[in-house]
Structures are given as C-alpha cells and as structure tokens.
Amino acid sequence: MPANPSVSRRTALKSLAAAGLATGLLSACGDDSSSSSSGGGSATGPITFGSNYSDAAPKAAFAALTQQAAGSTSVQVTVNTTDHNTFQNNINSYLQGTPDSLATWFAGYRLQFFAAQGLLSPIDDVWNKIGGTFNDAAKSLSKGLDGHYYLVPLYNYPWVVFYNKSVFKAKGYEVPTSWDQFVALAKRMQADGLVPLAFADKDGWPALGTFDIINLRVNGYDYHIKLMKHEVPWTDPGVAAVFNQWRELAPYQQKGANGRIWQDAAKALENKQAGLMFQGSNQVAANYAASNLPDLDFFVFPTINTSFGTDYMDAPTDGFILPKKGKNQDAAKKILEYIGTGAAETEFLKTDHWDVGLANGLIAPTYNDIQKKSVAEIAKCKNVSQFMDRDTVPDMANAMIKLIQQFIDSPTAETIASIQKSAEAQAKTIFTS
Amino acid sequence: MALITTEPLAPPAAQAPRRRRRLRTLTRRDKFVAAAMLGVPLLLDLAFIWFPALASVLLSFTKWTGVGPIKLQSCAELPSAPGIPQPGCLYGVQNYHQAFTNYPDFWPAVEHNAIWLAVFIVFATPLGMLFAVILDRGIRGSRVYQSLLFLPVMLSLALIGIIWELIYSPDFGLINTIIGRNHNDNLIDWLGNPHLNLWALLVEASWRQAPYVMVLYLAGLKAVDPTLREAAVVDGASGWQTFWRVVFPTMRPINIVVLVVTVIESLRAFDLVYITSNGNPLRGLELLSVAVTQNIVGETQRIGFGSTLGVVLLVISLVPISIFLYQAFRREEQR
Numbered sequence: 022m023p024a025n026p027s028v029s030r031r032t033a034l035k036s037l038a039a040a041g042l043a044t045g046l047l048s049a050c051g052d053d054s055s056s057s058s059s060g061g062g063s064a065t066g067p068i069t070f071g072s073n074y075s076d077a078a079p080k081a082a083f084a085a086l087t088q089q090a091a092g093s094t095s096v097q098v099t100v101n102t103t104d105h106n107t108f109q110n111n112i113n114s115y116l117q118g119t120p121d122s123l124a125t126w127f128a129g130y131r132l133q134f135f136a137a138q139g140l141l142s143p144i145d146d147v148w149n150k151i152g153g154t155f156n157d158a159a160k161s162l163s164k165g166l167d168g169h170y171y172l173v174p175l176y177n178y179p180w181v182v183f184y185n186k187s188v189f190k191a192k193g194y195e196v197p198t199s200w201d202q203f204v205a206l207a208k209r210m211q212a213d214g215l216v217p218l219a220f221a222d223k224d225g226w227p228a229l230g231t232f233d234i235i236n237l238r239v240n241g242y243d244y245h246i247k248l249m250k251h252e253v254p255w256t257d258p259g260v261a262a263v264f265n266q267w268r269e270l271a272p273y274q275q276k277g278a279n280g281r282i283w284q285d286a287a288k289a290l291e292n293k294q295a296g297l298m299f300q301g302s303n304q305v306a307a308n309y310a311a312s313n314l315p316d317l318d319f320f321v322f323p324t325i326n327t328s329f330g331t332d333y334m335d336a337p338t339d340g341f342i343l344p345k346k347g348k349n350q351d352a353a354k355k356i357l358e359y360i361g362t363g364a365a366e367t368e369f370l371k372t373d374h375w376d377v378g379l380a381n382g383l384i385a386p387t388y389n390d391i392q393k394k395s396v397a398e399i400a401k402c403k404n405v406s407q408f409m410d411r412d413t414v415p416d417m418a419n420a421m422i423k424l425i426q427q428f429i430d431s432p433t434a435e436t437i438a439s440i441q442k443s444a445e446a447q448a449k450t451i452f453t454s
Numbered sequence: 455m456a457l458i459t460t461e462p463l464a465p466p467a468a469q470a471p472r473r474r475r476r477l478r479t480l481t482r483r484d485k486f487v488a489a490a491m492l493g494v495p496l497l498l499d500l501a502f503i504w505f506p507a508l509a510s511v512l513l514s515f516t517k518w519t520g521v522g523p524i525k526l527q528s529c530a531e532l533p534s535a536p537g538i539p540q541p542g543c544l545y546g547v548q549n550y551h552q553a554f555t556n557y558p559d560f561w562p563a564v565e566h567n568a569i570w571l572a573v574f575i576v577f578a579t580p581l582g583m584l585f586a587v588i589l590d591r592g593i594r595g596s597r598v599y600q601s602l603l604f605l606p607v608m609l610s611l612a613l614i615g616i617i618w619e620l621i622y623s624p625d626f627g628l629i630n631t632i633i634g635r636n637h638n639d640n641l642i643d644w645l646g647n648p649h650l651n652l653w654a655l656l657v658e659a660s661w662r663q664a665p666y667v668m669v670l671y672l673a674g675l676k677a678v679d680p681t682l683r684e685a686a687v688v689d690g691a692s693g694w695q696t697f698w699r700v701v702f703p704t705m706r707p708i709n710i711v712v713l714v715v716t717v718i719e720s721l722r723a724f725d726l727v728y729i730t731s732n733g734n735p736l737r738g739l740e741l742l743s744v745a746v747t748q749n750i751v752g753e754t755q756r757i758g759f760g761s762t763l764g765v766v767l768l769v770i771s772l773v774p775i776s777i778f779l780y781q782a783f784r785r786e787e788q789r
Binding site: 106109110111112113114117130131134137138139140166216222223224225250251252275276277278279280281285288289413414415416419420422423426427430443446447450452453 | 519
C-alpha cells in the first residue's frame with residue numbers, strides 16, 4: 022500500500038501550511054500604525070491596479086479601460102486580477118499589507134466601513150475635476166461618513182423582475198403594476214404549468230434582494246436605511262410586515278431555493294420553465310446566451326404601498342478606491358480622473374451588455390434595450406439603495422443570509438417571530454458592544 | 455508490527471549499560487548534532503504550534519477586527535460609533551458569553567460535529583473494516599476492487615464536494631433526474647434542506663473515509679501471523695469467532711491508529727461544508743471549524759470571537775488527544 026503513507030504526509034503538509042497561514046495572519050498585526058507616508062511619489066510613475074473583475078467578460082472590459090486610461094495619461098498601469106470572492110474576503114489584510122495603487126470596490130456603507138478605519142485615502146481633489154460628470158446620488162454614494170470622497174464610481178445595475186417577451190406574448194400576460202396584479206399573474210402562471218418566480222439562494226445573498234425590495238416598497242427608503250444602520254430595531258413591526266408580504270409570494274417562488282445556485286434559476290427562466298425572476302441585470306442578463314438576450318425584458322417590482330409607489334430600488338454601484346498604503350498616489354489619481362469621465366465608461370461598456378454607466382446622461386452607443394431601459398428606470402428613482410450586503414455591516418448581512426434561508430424553508434408566522442428575535446440579538450452585538 | 459510482538463524482551467535490558475557508557479563519551483560534535491536535531495524541531499514546534507495556540511487563547515479575550523494594534527484597555531472605556539468597529543481592545547470573557555448564549559451557529563455546530571463523529575465511528579469505519587476483511591480473503595478481482603474503492607481517497611475533499619454537488623443539484627442533479635424528482639412540485643432539495651443536507655454530506659464524507667480505513671486495515675490484516683488463524687481453525691473456531699477473538703485483538707495498534715484518524719477527521723471536517731456552502735454555511739451544515747473560518751477570514755474579521763471558537767475546538771480536541779497520548783505512553787512504560 023504505497024499510497025497510504027503519502028496520503029498522511031500530504032495531510033501533514035496541509036496542516037503545516039494551515040498553521041503557517043494562521044501565524045502569517047497573526048503576525049500581520051503589529052507593524053502598521055505609522056507607514057501612511059507612502060503617498061505622493063512620481064506623478065507618472067508606474068502603478069498597479071488590484072482588480073476583482075475575474076470573470077472573462079468583465080476582465081476583458083476592464084483591460085480595455087485600463088489600456089485607454091494608460092494611453093491618455095501616460096501612466097503605466099499593471100492590472101493584478103484576483104478571484105472576486107477571494108478579493109472581498111481578504112480586503113482587510115490586503116488594505117493593511119501592500120495594496121495596489123488602485124483597487125476595485127463597492128459604493129455605500131461597504132465603502133464607509135473601510136474609510137472610517139483609515140484604510141483609504143480621500144480623493145476630494147480628484148472629485149474637484151470629475152464632479153460635473155455625476156449626479157448627487159452618485160456623489161453621496163462615493164463619500165465616507167466624514168463627508169470626504171473615497172470612491173470613483175464606474176457603473177451600476179438595477180434589481181428588477183425579468184421575463185421573456187415571447188412567453189408573455191404567447192400566454193397573453195400583462196406587466197403587473199400593483200401587488201394584487203403581481204400575485205394574480207404568478208397564480209395564472211402556476212396554473213399554466215410555469216414556475217412563476219425562478220428563485221435560488223444557495224449563494225446566500227440573492228434572497229437579500231427580495232427582502233430589500235419588499236422593504237423599500239412597504240416601508241420606504243428612509244426606513245430601510247435606518248434598519249440597515251440598526252437605528253430601527255429588527256423586532257420592529259415594519260420588519261414583520263415585510264416578511265408577511267413575502268409570505269403571500271412564497272408559494273409562487275421556485276421550491277428548493279436554498280440548494281440552488283442562482284445560475285440554475287436564471288437557466289430556468291431562459292429555458293422558459295419559469296415565467297419571472299427577480300434579480301440584478303448584472304446576473305440575469307449577463308447569464309443569458311447572446312441569442313436569447315433580445316427576448317429578455319423586465320419591469321420594476323410593482324407598487325405595494327401607494328405612498329412610496331415604485332420610487333426606490335436596489336441599484337448596486339461598483340467603482341474604484343485609493344488604498345492609503347498604495348504606491349504612486351499622484352499617478353493613481355490621474356488614472357481616477359480619467360476613469361471619472363463618460364468616455365472612459367463608454368470604453369468599459371463596449372463589451373459589457375448588462376451594466377450601465379453612471380456618468381450624467383450617458384447612453385453608450387453599444388447599449389442594448391435592457392441597458393437603455395435600465396438607465397431610464399434608475400433615473401426615475403427618487404433614491405437607490407445599494408443592496409443589503411453593501412448597506413449594512415457585512416456581519417449583519419451574513420446573519421440575515423442565514424435567517425432568510427430559514428424563512429425560505431418555512432415561511433410561517435412563528436419563523437418570522439424567531440427570525441426577528443435572533444436578528445435583533447445579533448444586531449446588538451454587531452452594532453453596539 | 456508482528457516483529458515487535460515476537461521480539462524477545464531480554465536483549466534490550468542487557469544492552470542498557472553499554473548504551474549508557476556510550477552516552478558519557480559523547481564528543482563535542484555529537485553534542486552539537488544532538489542539540490541541533492532536538493533544537494530545530496523544538497523551535498519549529500514552538501513557532502508553529504505553541505505560539506499560534508497561545509496567541510489564539512490570548513486573542514479570545516479581545517475584540518479586534520485585525521486593523522491597527524490592540525490597546526491594553528477595556529472595550530467599555532473606549533468610544534464607539536454604531537456600526538464602525540472599535541480599535542482592538544480587551545473584552546474579558548464576553549466572547550465566550552456570546553458564543554454560548556447568543557451566537558446562533560454555536561450549538562448546532564457542536565451537535566453537527568458530534569453527529570459527524572458518531573456516523574464515522576458507527577458507519578464509515580466499520581464499513582471500511584468490512585471492505586478490508588472481504589478483500590483480504592483474496593476474492594477474484596481483489597486488486598480491481600481495491601483500486602476502485604481507493605479512488606475517492608486520492609481526490610481532495612474540495613473536489614469531492616464539487617463532484618457531489620453535481621449529483622445532488624436539485625434541478626439538473628444525477629439523483630433527482632434519475633428518480634424523476636426534479637420538477638418544481640416534487641423536487642428534493644438535498645443540499646438546501648436543513649434536515650437532509652448534513653446526511654447528504656455525511657454520505658460524501660463516508661465515501662472517502664471508508665476506503666481510507668479499509669487501506670489501513672488491509673495493511674493490518676496482512677501483518678497478522680497466518681498461523682494464529684490456522685490455530686484458531688484447528689481449535690474449531692468459526693470465521694466470526696476467529697476474526698473477533700483472534701485477529702481483531704492482534705491488530706490493536708492499527709485499531710488505535712484508525713480510532714485516532716476517525717476522531718481527527720471528524721473534528722477536522724471542513725472542506726466539504728465550505729465548498730458546498732461557499733463559505734457562509736447553509737443552515738443545517740454548521741460546524742465549529744467552519745464557524746472559526748467564517749469569523750476570522752472575511753470582509754470584516756472578528757478575530758477575537760473567531761479565536762474564542764478556535765479555543766473551544768482546541769479544548770474539545772484535547773480530550774481524544776490526551777486519551778491517545780496517555781495510552782501510548784503507558785504502553786511504552788510497560789515495555
């Protein structure tokens with residue numbers, strides 16, 4: 022049995038590597054308080070760009086963007102791409118270690134959280150030049166809690182209800198505008214043998230979007246943001262109202278969602294086994310085959326509470342940050358100034374058919390119908406939220422992922438009560454101390 | 455193994471005085487070599503095992519996100535803004551209090567670790583032993599079976615997790631497709647349903663664990679002196695009796711190794727759950743090791759709290775390790 026000793030040796034090596042990693046993490050702590058002087062440097066010096074655009078399509082789009090940026094600023098740019106999950110999980114040690122001069126990141130609370138800990142450089146001087154490109158909503162998303170700018174946004178995308186035009190035409194369905202019409206449509210689809218709402222939550226985060234939109238429709242934007250910041254307790258009746266509303270929809274959502282990845286749910290919509298799917302265009306449209314894309318269309322989540330109408334939605338914004346410990350900050354700022362223009366966004370969107378640029382009034386020549394409609398619908402919103410895992414502390418989003426999976430398992434009144442209790446108990450330890 | 459048991463006991467005792475004389479005449483070079491050979495492993499041991507373990511214990515009494523230094527000050531005295539983490543500070547036993555009372559994953563994790571261990575001991579290990587005994591009888595094609603059964607052991611657990619995800623997938627998975635339960639009204643959610651998913655994963659884990667144990671026992675069975683078995687047959691023992699009364703007891707060293715491997719593998723259980731649930735454990739799949747990683751690795755690091763869970767896992771692991779070491783040392787003393 023020669024294989025046996027080699028197996029145990031391999032296991033031994035593995036655990037040794039793990040131990041080494043653990044000490045690496047631990048020893049990364051002591052030596053970081055006073056080295057923030059690495060800013061400045063050469064104004065044209067080469068810079069590195071940390072990217073989490075690891076999928077093929079966005080990676081190519083990003084390469085085109087950085088090439089343009091390098092060409093027009095004569096700053097040499099090297100892109101270091103990391104798998105996006107890994108990138109996000111390591112962001113803390115990345116920013117404290119030897120980060121790149123620039124990095125990809127997200128807007129909103131998820132930005133403020135790291136800015137408040139002094140890990141990012143403010144870029145107000147960049148915004149003095151690019152301020153005219155963006156509207157007030159984009160501006161406030163790019164600011165830290167201290168009022169300084171920390172992000173240059175690139176694109177966003179809407180969370181809306183997707184459907185196939187051909188299915189609606191063949192069955193004579195109408196786009197619903199009220200909750201009652203929405204539920205009636207779902208019921209009709211079920212009778213027609215379709216899965217009314219394709220749904221998946223094995224990845225954890227997709228169902229957070231459903232919570233967000235129902236909360237925005239039932240309680241409005243201000244309430245939602247207060248809840249995300251734990252200024253409203255999770256035991257509030259407003260939260261119960263959201264889950265109770267969701268209960269009416271639960272029978273029409275695809276069964277077994279907790280074991281399904283969202284790509285499989287999107288496939289059910291694309292194969293016309295499902296009638297509708299509520300998710301981001303960055304996922305559904307990006308997952309569609311190019312030949313099926315013209316058949317795809319969407320409508321915004323229907324009105325529930327008429328005092329809020331369809332004024333709000335989740336439209337997550339992605340952009341770029343300047344890590345405090347990055348090298349050649351002056352050169353990096355030049356790149357940021359270039360990226361904060363409509364021309365740069367147009368360049369990026371040449372190969373991206375699901376996101377939309379954030380520059381004022383930008384309609385890139387390569388936009389398809391989905392993108393044109395996205396721009397219009399986002400512009401109609403009085404406010405856009407970012408998504409639960411960007412609007413609240415990541416720990417709280419993780420807690421809600423599990424609690425919402427529990428709700429998906431058994432959408433009952435008892436579950437709702439226990440979810441609210443547990444969410445509040447965890448929020449207390451996460452937000453206060 | 456057989457050699458050790460048949461070795462006569464007298465010679466080592468006779469050699470003892472001679473060896474002691476040789477010790478006294480160690481040259482300086484011998485001493486240096488001995489010091490280096492003891493010192494280097496000792497240093498590595500201290501640096502990579504004792505230091506991290508001790509550091510974890512110390513960190514478990516702090517609150518720290520991994521940003522900036524840890525201040526030797528109580529967290530209660532420092533200012534705090536809601537939602538923005540405080541700098542590292544001393545937290546007393548608060549982490550332990552939270553783990554035991556408030557953290558929803560803790561008790562399910564302990565329970566699932568215990569179930570994992572029980573299934574390994576009651577099901578996977580005996581199954582491996584059964585494979586070994588059957589293969590050891592020299593049935594035709596024994597080598598083919600051996601290779602086939604051993605295949606899962608050669609795959610990494612991460613790969614096993616991915617393979618079985620394709621088998622369990624609700625809409626397009628192998629099982630649901632074969633039994634026709636992949637429609638929206640009747641599908642079985644193997645990995646998402648909290649009453650099913652732990653068992654689904656234990657099938658994956660046993661798929662790998664049983665052949666691993668099989669290999670260990672095959673080696674053990676080959677080492678059993680065939681004359682023992684012949685003697686048992688001559689004395690009129692049945693096959694069952696021969697195995698349990700004669701063969702099994704002579705494999706005592708292997709039995710202990712297998713027991714230790716089983717306990718370690720079930721406490722180490724991590725990869726399958728991590729792969730299946732993409733980091734954030736699905737309900738029904740909470741394990742202590744996953745909870746530690748989830749808190750320490752990630753966008754926001756709760757290093758103090760994660761260390762607390764690590765210390766709990768350490769204390770639990772110490773129980774079987776101590777028993778094993780106690781047994782091993784006692785045996786050596788007897789010799």
